[in-house]
Amino acid sequence: VEINRKGDKNATIGFEATQYTSPSDFKLYFNTANSKLGVSMLDYKDGNEDGYFFLNISPGFADDIKVIDKDITFVLDASGSMAGEKMEQAKKALNFCIANLNNGDHFNIIRFSTEASPLFSQPEKADSDNRKKANSYVDGLRPIGGTNIDEALELALKHKSSNGRPHFVIFMTDGKPTIGETDEKSLLAKVKKYNAENTRIFTFGIGTQLNTHLLDKLTEMTKAYRTYVLPDEDIEIKVFDFYTKVASPIL
Secondary structure: OEEEEOOOOOEEEEOOOOOOOOOOOOOOOOOOOOOOEEEEEEEEOOOOOOOEEEEEEEEOOOOOOOOOOOEEEEEEEOOHHHOOHHHHHHHHHHHHHHHOOOOOOEEEEEEEOOOEEEOOOOOEEOOHHHHHHHHHHHHOOOOOOOOOHHHHHHHHOOOOOOOOOOEEEEEEEOOOOOOOOOOHHHHHHHHHHHOOOOOEEEEEEEOOOOOHHHHHHHHHHOOOOEEEEOOOOOHHHHHHHHHOOOOOOOO
């Protein structure tokens, strides 16, 4: 199910399935409470078991609330395994994100293959000049070399946020680490050490040769969100759904 909210009183819900036979009617639960915070709970208990519950807490819409300016570091895999359609998908995704930065945001791009390197020495304001530089930089990237996730995330997490601005990392990759620290458990431990400010790492996996376990753990460890895109999927829908979750922080 995909939910596309268009304000606090309007939403479109889409349901898609393949070779699927429903055992019952499709049920959509919603409420119309006029609250800044929505809370709902579903519980289940059978016989003498303890039972369990699902608690959902969601924010209201912020039409009249100032969106917090943020710092975003985009980390893009430019290794040889990204050649072809995957690299084009990643470029589209990144350019979409750059186009949808808020005016008060600051951003940087770190590309990595055998080594990692940033576009700017530090996050820069998302004005028209810097967006153009970023688009040119992204369009000029060519896939070559190995996959040094260790160095890329160390570089991304060096940024120290200031004045209460949240800092996010958006990590786009198609593969597994082949250079630097390659052991999954050791790599996760190093990332935890690098991440002194508890920066959220949003992962965006492209293709089918992914270490999904590593990306899931990175996301879970930093309390973020992850998305996977298969080669034949429409990346625009996935990127839109993904980026709208991080583009406008309120709290």
